[in-house]
Amino acid sequence: MQLIDIGANLTHESFDPDRDAVLARARAAGVGRMVVTGASREHSPRALELARAHPGVLYATAGVHPHHAVEYTAECDAEMRALVAAPEVVAVGECGLDYFRDFSPRPAQRRAFERQLEIAADTGKPLFLHQRDAHADFLAVMKDFEGRIGPAVVHCFTGTREELFDCLDRDWYIGITGWLCDERRGAHLRELVAHIPAARLMIETDAPYLLPRTLRPAPKSRRNEPAFLAHIVExxxxxxxxPADAVAAATTATAEAFFRLGPSAA
Incomplete structure (x- = not known):
């Protein structure tokens, strides 16, 4: 299997001691390409640096997660626009709304989200989206940009059947993570994933978060990493x-088209 992990937080400090080894394990497990998530003013430039250091293997997104929405100033907007202009940056985000934790005030979240949707509208680059417990407001903000933005993926989808079909009705793509493997929170996804068209489905680890609970043996560190993407595929x-190889081939083709990566050189 040649897999693409569309969401890996490889700038996370837990990878600092062994990042090269993590990438080597990913390649050995069939994960030939990874999109490094940029989710703040601090980490989006680092994601681009990693992508430039590993051309053809790592790509980056650039954005500000709703948890960090209060940092989205005019200066931040200029920084994001400069990052998104880089060819290694293949999507705008991670951006969206998160009312589960409310680490930033909701009005600030909506403003930061809208500013990043403007970047996507201006550049034509795809969107890497986050939504948790904010579905109605998320749909309303996205509706304001209807016809102005290109393709969008709802990263780490964890929602309800109704939310899934709302997304699919709008031709958005769906990112599935190891949340699927969590019998406490993700059991409902077991039935829902069968309804996602192959041309709208992508896979991701969200590493170092969301270690699949069904992975055996589980790493002692409890850290998730891209090498475990094959387990999510299974x-x-x-x-x-x-068949697992059919899911692998379809999700890879979908990611290549969505992020405009072209086929692997491997």
Whole structure:
């Protein structure tokens, strides 16, 4: 399997001691390409640096997660626009709304989200989106940009059946993580993933977060990493009643088209 992890937080400090080894393990597990998530003023430039250091293997997004929305000033907007202009940056985000934790006030979240949607509208680059417990407001903000923005993926989808079909009805893409493997919170996804068209489905680890709970043996560190993406593919294939190699091929083709990566050189 040649897989693409569309969401890995490889700038996280937990990877500082062994990042090269993490990338080597990913390649050995069939994960040939990874999109490094940029989710703040601090980490978006680092994501671009990593992508430039590993051309053809790592790509980056540039954005400000709703947790950090209060940092989205005019200066921050200029910084994001400069980052998004880089060819290694393949999407705007991670951006969106998060009312589960409310680490930033909701009005600040909506303003930061709208500013980043403006960047996507101006540049034509795809969107890497985050939504948690904010579905109605998320749809309303996105509706204001209807016809102005290009493709969008709802990263780490964890929502309800109704939310899934709302996204699919708008032709948005869906990112599935190891949340699928969590019997406490993700059991409902087991049935829902079968309804996602192959051309709208992508896979991600969200490493170092969301270690699949069904992974055996589990790493002692409890740190998730891109090498475990193949396990998510196997679980996803079982729930979709499809061969794992078919799910791998389809999600890779979808990611290549969405992020405009072109086929792998490997």
């Amino acid at each position: 679980e996803l294939a079982r729930d979709r009643r499809e």
